[in-house]
Amino acid sequence: xxxxxxxxxxxxxxxxxxxxxxxETFLETASPRGRVALVRKIQExxxxxxxxxxxxxxxxxxxxxxxxxxxxGVNAGELVAEFTCERKAGNRMGFMEEMVLRKLLPHPDxxxxxxxxxxxxxxxxxxxxxxxxxxxxxxxxxxxxxxGLLPDLPEKPLRRVIKEDMPARGETRGTVxxxxxxxxxxxxxxxxxxxxxxxxxxxxxxxxxxNQVCCGAPNMLAGDKAGLKTAARKNVDIFSxxxxxxxxxxxxxxxxxxxxxxxxxEDASSISFSNKVRDISQVLAMHADALKLLxxxxxxxxxxxxxxxxxxxQGIRREPRDLIKLVPGLTYRELENADACCGSGGTYNIEKxxxxxxxxxRKLGTIRATGADVVVTGNPGCMLQLxxxxxxxxxxxxILHLTELLARSMDA
Amino acid sequence: MNPLFxxxxxxxxxxxxxxxxxxxxxxxGYDATxxxxxxxxxxxxxxTADEIVRIMQLCHGAGVSVTPRGSGTNLSGGSISDSSGxxxxxxxLNRIIEVDEExxxxxxxxxxxxxxxxxxxxxxxxxxxxxxxxxNISTMGGNxxxxxxxxxxxxxxxxxxxxMGLETVLADGSLLRSGGKVVKDVAGYCLNPLLVSSEGTLGxxxxxxxxxxxxxxxxxxxxxxxxxMRQAALTVSAIIAAKIIPATLEFLDKVTIKCIEDYxxxxxxxxxxxxxxxxxxxxxxxxxxxxxxxxxxCRKHGCSFFQTAKDADEALKLAAARRIALSxxxxxxxxxxxxxxxxxxxxxxxxxxxxxxxxxxxNVTIGTFGHAGDGNLHPTCLTDERDKDEISRAHKAFDExxxxxxSMGGTITGExxxxxAKKKYLPRLVGESGIRVMRGIKHAFDPxxxxxxxxxx
Ligand SMILES: Cc1cc2nc3c(=O)[nH]c(=O)nc-3n(C[C@H](O)[C@H](O)[C@H](O)COP(=O)(O)OP(=O)(O)OC[C@H]3O[C@@H](n4cnc5c(N)ncnc54)[C@H](O)[C@@H]3O)c2cc1C
Ligand code: SF4
Ligand code: SF4
Numbered sequence: 001x002x003x004x005x006x007x008x009x010x011x012x013x014x015x016x017x018x019x020x021x022x023x024e025t026f027l028e029t030a031s032p033r034g035r036v037a038l039v040r041k042i043q044e045x046x047x048x049x050x051x052x053x054x055x056x057x058x059x060x061x062x063x064x065x066x067x068x069x070x071x072x073g074v075n076a077g078e079l080v081a082e083f084t085c086e087r088k089a090g091n092r093m094g095f096m097e098e099m100v101l102r103k104l105l106p107h108p109d110x111x112x113x114x115x116x117x118x119x120x121x122x123x124x125x126x127x128x129x130x131x132x133x134x135x136x137x138x139x140x141x142x143x144x145x146x147x148g149l150l151p152d153l154p155e156k157p158l159r160r161v162i163k164e165d166m167p168a169r170g171e172t173r174g175t176v177x178x179x180x181x182x183x184x185x186x187x188x189x190x191x192x193x194x195x196x197x198x199x200x201x202x203x204x205x206x207x208x209x210x211n212q213v214c215c216g217a218p219n220m221l222a223g224d225k226a227g228l229k230t231a232a233r234k235n236v237d238i239f240s241x242x243x244x245x246x247x248x249x250x251x252x253x254x255x256x257x258x259x260x261x262x263x264x265x266e267d268a269s270s271i272s273f274s275n276k277v278r279d280i281s282q283v284l285a286m287h288a289d290a291l292k293l294l295x296x297x298x299x300x301x302x303x304x305x306x307x308x309x310x311x312x313x314q315g316i317r318r319e320p321r322d323l324i325k326l327v328p329g330l331t332y333r334e335l336e337n338a339d340a341c342c343g344s345g346g347t348y349n350i351e352k353x354x355x356x357x358x359x360x361x362r363k364l365g366t367i368r369a370t371g372a373d374v375v376v377t378g379n380p381g382c383m384l385q386l387x388x389x390x391x392x393x394x395x396x397x398x399i400l401h402l403t404e405l406l407a408r409s410m411d412a
Numbered sequence: 413m414n415p416l417f418x419x420x421x422x423x424x425x426x427x428x429x430x431x432x433x434x435x436x437x438x439x440x441g442y443d444a445t446x447x448x449x450x451x452x453x454x455x456x457x458x459x460t461a462d463e464i465v466r467i468m469q470l471c472h473g474a475g476v477s478v479t480p481r482g483s484g485t486n487l488s489g490g491s492i493s494d495s496s497g498x499x500x501x502x503x504x505l506n507r508i509i510e511v512d513e514e515x516x517x518x519x520x521x522x523x524x525x526x527x528x529x530x531x532x533x534x535x536x537x538x539x540x541x542x543x544x545x546x547x548n549i550s551t552m553g554g555n556x557x558x559x560x561x562x563x564x565x566x567x568x569x570x571x572x573x574x575x576m577g578l579e580t581v582l583a584d585g586s587l588l589r590s591g592g593k594v595v596k597d598v599a600g601y602c603l604n605p606l607l608v609s610s611e612g613t614l615g616x617x618x619x620x621x622x623x624x625x626x627x628x629x630x631x632x633x634x635x636x637x638x639x640x641m642r643q644a645a646l647t648v649s650a651i652i653a654a655k656i657i658p659a660t661l662e663f664l665d666k667v668t669i670k671c672i673e674d675y676x677x678x679x680x681x682x683x684x685x686x687x688x689x690x691x692x693x694x695x696x697x698x699x700x701x702x703x704x705x706x707x708x709x710c711r712k713h714g715c716s717f718f719q720t721a722k723d724a725d726e727a728l729k730l731a732a733a734r735r736i737a738l739s740x741x742x743x744x745x746x747x748x749x750x751x752x753x754x755x756x757x758x759x760x761x762x763x764x765x766x767x768x769x770x771x772x773x774x775n776v777t778i779g780t781f782g783h784a785g786d787g788n789l790h791p792t793c794l795t796d797e798r799d800k801d802e803i804s805r806a807h808k809a810f811d812e813x814x815x816x817x818x819s820m821g822g823t824i825t826g827e828x829x830x831x832x833a834k835k836k837y838l839p840r841l842v843g844e845s846g847i848r849v850m851r852g853i854k855h856a857f858d859p860x861x862x863x864x865x866x867x868x869x
Contacts, residue, residue, distance in 0.1 A: 007746045007797065012444050013485040017525065017549045026457060026503035027436070028484070034439040041438055053435045071739030072748075 001082055006040040009033065009074045015066035019076075020341045020359045021059050029056040032066035032076030039083045049087070057084065059355060061345035064312035068339070081220065088223025101224050106213050106231060108159055108182075158189035159210060166196055166206040173203035176283065177244040177276075179235075179258060181251030182214050183380040191383075191400075194407030195250040195280050201294055201410065202287045206248075209238045215254040221346055232261045236270045247273065250280040250403055252309035252379030253346075259314065279310055280403055281378060285319035288326060296412040297329030302405065303372035304332075305363070305386065306339035307379030320402050324376055327409045333370040340366075344385035360389045367397060374398045376405050413453035413496065417474060421456060421498070424466045429504075431455040440499050443484040443491045444546075445833055446749050447797065452479065452493035459504045461521075461581070461618035468616065469585035471498060477862045478583075480612040482523065482551030486558055487750055488831030490611045490867060497865075502553050505618070508532050515593045516624045517576060522553030522617045529622075539627040541568035544827070545738065553617050559609035561827035563734075566785035567659040567693075568625075570827065572608045579619030580607060583858040593621060606853065611829050612864035614857040628693035631659070632703040633727035636710045637684040637717035641665060644686035645761030647713040648784045651690075652757055654709060656702050660691035661785025662734050665764065668779040668792075669733075671740040678733050684716065688784070689734045691727075737781040738792070745777070745794040747803075751810055753817040754826030757787040766816040767791045770809040776802060778809065788826035815840070830868045838869055 015032040016022050028034035035057060041047040060080045067075035159180055176199060184192045199206050216231035235258070239247055249255045255277060262274035284291060302324055310316050317339070325332050343349055343359030363386070367375055375386060375397060386399045400408075413432060422430040431437070432454045441451040453476070458464050471478050477497035484491050493499045502523035509519040511533055518533055518540065526547040533540050543562035544550055550560065556578070561570040577591035590603040607614055638644040648661060664672070664687040673680050680687065688710075692702040703720060710718055721727035742748045755763045764780065767789070771778040782790035791813060793806045814824045814837050824830075824837040839847055847869050854861070 004746060008743075010444070010446065010742055010748050011442055011484075012742075013483050013546065013549045016483060026501065027431075028439040029436050037439045037442070038435060047435060047438055050435065052433060056435060071736075072742045 001043065001086060003043060005079060006036055006043060008072050009036040010072055012071065014071055015069045015076065018065040018069040020061060020063060021355060024355065024358045030059050035060055035076045035080050036074060039079055059352060061341050061348050063308035063341035063345060065308065065339065065341060068312045085220060085223040085225060089225060101219055101222055101227050108213060158185040158192050162208050164208055164210055166200050168203045168205045169200050171203050172205060174245040175205040175207065175243065177239045177242050177247045178206050178208040179247055179249040179254055180208060180212060181249060181254040181380060184251045188380050188383060188401060191404045192250055194403040197407055198284060198403055199248065202290055207242055207244060212238055215257040217253055217257045229264060232264055232270065236261055236265065236273045239273055240269045246278045246283055247276045248278050248280055248283050250401065252279065252307040253381060255279045256309040256313035279314060279316050279378065281316060281319040281323060284323055288322060292326045295327050295409040298327050298409045298412055299329045300374050301331045301333060301372045302374045302376055303335045303367060303370040304338060305335060305342060305375055305377040305382060307377055307382045308341050310378050311339040320378060323402060323406060333372050335370055336366045342382050342385045344381040346381060349385055360385060364389050364393050368394055372397065374400055374405065376400050376402050378402050418454060420470055421454060424470065425456050425458045425463050429457040443486050443489065445487050445489040446747055448489040448492055448832055450492050451495060452499040453496045455499045455501060457501050457504055464500065464581050464616055464618055465585050467500060468581050468583060472584045472860065472862060475860065475862065477865050479864045480553065480616050482554030483549045485546045485550050486554060486831065487828040488833040490829050490831035492832060494865060502551060511536060517593050517621050518624055519619065519621050520552050522551060522620060524552045526550050526552060526555055533624055534627060537627050538624040540574065540622060540624055542571045542574060552620050556608055556617055556620055557610060557612050558829045561783065561786065561788065563662060563783065564659045565783055566661050567657045572605060574622045575604050575608050575620065576623050577621030578604055578607055578617055580615035580617055582615050583860060583863050588615060611831060611867050613854060613867050614863065630696045630699050631691055631693035632699050633721040633730050634690045634703065634706060635719045635730040636688045636690065636715045638686045639683060639716045641686045641764055642761055643713045644688055645764055647688065647710055648760055649758050650709050650713060651706060654705060656705050658690050658785060659693045660689060662689040663782060663784035664734060664737055665780040667777065668737050668741060668781045671744055671779060672733050672736060675740040675743060676736055680733060687733060689731055741779045741792050741794060745796055747795045747797040749793040749795065749806055751791050752788060752826045752828045753791065753813050753822065753824060754788040755817050755820045755822030757785065759820045760784055760787055762820065763789060767813055770812045774805040774809040776806045776809050786826065832867060835869065
């Protein structure tokens with residue numbers, strides 16, 4: 001780990017009010033400033049890697065709200081993730097981790113045929129479930145367990161049914177490669193379907209290579225840098241062979257990871273790959289005028305939740321809002337603290353259900369205050385988390401991916 | 413810390429809110445002050461004022477020191493405890509008890525975040541002006557204890573100008589109520605001004621009543637460039653001499669401008685030597701008149717560029733450079749030493765020259781920005797704590813800057829407080845008699861010396 005990145009923190013505290021876990025606990029150990037200090041003190045030998053210290057660090061969601069707020073360019077979430085990754089890299093993988101990371105994620109066919117792959121992924125989190133942490137004694141037991149997190153799965157994952165090459169409709173504007181996120185393909189295939197439809201309707205030929213593999217984000221979380229690099233290499237090679245203008249994804253988490261390939265692999269092809277990666281909202285927003293002509297009225301009250309991996313990691317905030325507002329008849333309501341994490345954080349909601357629930361409930365409160373019928377977002381992790389929360393507490397509110405909303409308006 | 417004593421503390425605030433593990437103590441050893449750190453003996457997060465009373469009683473009896481802490485953003489080491497002391501963080505006492513529209517007051521608990529109070533009162537067309545750069549995280553207790561200023565200080569004053577009443581727990585746990593909602597009060601010594609800026613050394617605030625004013629109707633934002641720093645400094649003095657009191661009159665120097673441009677490309681030309689951000693607010697007719705006056709003065713002093721924001725969006729854009737000044741500077745080097753030497757406004761030009769000379773003489777990079785209208789500049793030294801030689805040169809440069817400020821009739825700190833960081837400079841400013849009187853006051857409030865010991869003098 002780069003020591004300078006740690007001492008760049010000037011302890012100003014500007015990140016504290018944006019950190020979901022600080023907001024719930026007011027504890028310095030659960031704040032970005034405190035996390036940077038803890039990692040720094042380990043590096044300096046002042047603290048050792050005690051169980052307790054690791055538990056404090058594990059409370060970070062890696063939502064990167066702190067990075068957006070930091071005047072010094074410090075990214076506490078990333079530093080904690082990097083530290084955890086480096087530490088875990090020395091450890092042997094657990095059975096479940098090995099199974100998911102090495103045997104399933106790199107092989108989409110197996111992933112899809114594995115009994116209920118997402119349950120496995122969830123269990124990987126459950127395995128690590130620890131609830132001894134003093135911090136959490138402050139709070140009541142989890143309000144609703146996250147067991148029911150998994151919504152109904154589509155009959156077939158999108159990767160199985162999608163045509164590898166979809167021609168543009170109307171005049172051809174260009175060609176894009178489509179990156180299929182695992183969770184999008186396996187669980188939210190309707191949304192990715194909608195994404196591809198919107199792209200072709202706007203004149204893009206869409207190529208979705210079937211041999212592409214998981215973006216590698218789960219490997220990073222588990223400290224499996226080698227697995228991450230293998231995945232990155234494979235994806236870069238596949239897409240580099242195609243002549244595409246952009247590589248588009250409708251998964252915020254994948255997008256953030258794909259944009260880092262250049263940094264991980266440091267060669268010309270991966271840097272060029274990363275430079276071409278776009279969140280779907282970025283590409284659609286480029287053609288707002290054309291898109292507007294395709295949209296029909298939807299009489300809905302809609303609000304928008306910024307996914308951490310889109311707003312904080314990729315700095316994209318304006319485009320999705322502009323796109324939602326294109327839909328005729330729709331009333332847009334801005335969400336208070338729209339870019340505050342929903343508590344999903346990968347497998348966080350399974351590993352730290354108490355904290356995740358508190359964060360989710362704060363989010364649900366702001367959603368209720370907007371009076372919206374629909375919450376739109378751009379990341380499958382948030383969709384899972386919010387879907388569960390809404391089902392239990394605000395069943396009248398629907399959650400949609402941005403492209404689902406737009407496609408619905410197009411098909412209305 | 414003695415485990416039995418910790419048990420007694422736990423009995424007051426509850427186990428989850430009593431921290432004594434190594435890791436927690438390690439991260440409560442610092443605040444936003446560079447180079448200062450010391451682990452406390454325990455950290456408490458009480459949930460009620462009554463718990464604070466009981467903590468004080470217990471610690472007073474045991475002779476254990478107590479250091480109040482808001483969000484730990486002060487820049488003078490004010491919330492750093494001694495090794496055997498207890499840090500008491502107020503974040504959970506964060507209720508806005510009342511906004512009284514008839515008396516134009518707000519009553520808050522000490523852990524209320526400054527900007528949360530802004531939002532609450534502005535929703536009712538009212539205004540609480542003090543807006544420190546840290547307002548999104550600083551607490552009202554911290555603001556009162558440091559007498560914090562902000563960007564609107566020139567016209568609206570600082571925290572002290574708004575504190576009307578305080579509920580303070582004294583060192584022995586007894587309660588002191590001073591002031592209240594009355595606008596006039598001459599019953600005995602005026603205690604509020606003593607308690608404001610007491611840096612946690614005289615008492616623990618558990619309730620704060622502040623004055624509110626009506627929200628100004630309109631605001632005009634102007635951005636002005638100068639190719640010579642002196643022109644900008646003279647413009648500041650000329651505006652005030654013309655009896656115009658802008659709400660904001662902020663300054664950026666060349667080093668800061670270059671950092672901002674490198675970092676954010678906001679379109680500041682690099683041949684510009686100084687930038688002023690000026691805001692006038694109030695009644696529309698007066699605002700228009702004052703804005704015109706400001707423009708005339710700026711042009712007369714040879715500004716190279718003058719822009720008035722057409723709407724709120726543009727105002728935000730014009731203010732962007734000032735807003736990101738600290739970020740832009742802080743990114744350049746790992747360690748940022750932000751000072752707040754303050755001089756009478758008429759001396760701004762001379763002070764800026766002193767800062768530049770000191771930086772050159774000691775070969776350190778200092779960017780200066782700040783509240784020029786208040787004579788309160790933030791010379792900010794960009795350095796690296798690992799480079800001991802550079803750090804010691806930075807301190808030498810600041811020594812000269814503070815001496816110069818004192819000789820101009822200024823002060824060593826305009827808003828950050830003395831704490832630990834400026835202790836050694838205070839006698840130079842207030843002299844032996846000043847220190848003696850302050851010690852006497854401390855003794856009257858806290859004879860055992862258990863409240864935030866070791867700070868100020
Ligand atoms: C980026 C940045 C920008 C800043 N900008 C400004 C600025 O523009 N203007 C300005 O004036 N300051 C500024 N500051 C300094 C700092 O934010 C202020 O001093 C602020 O008031 C501190 O509030 P806090 O809640 O963090 O208090 P802390 O730092 O926790 O405590 C400050 C002092 O107050 C005492 N204290 C806290 N609560 C209580 C209480 N309830 N009763 C008694 N004593 C108490 C503490 O013991 C300590 O001595 C800035 C700091 C940073 C990091
Ligand atoms: S991480 Fe950034 S914002 Fe947070 S305390 Fe450190 S420097 Fe300040
Ligand atoms: S990444 Fe999120 S949870 Fe982690 S420190 Fe930053 S703001 Fe807090």
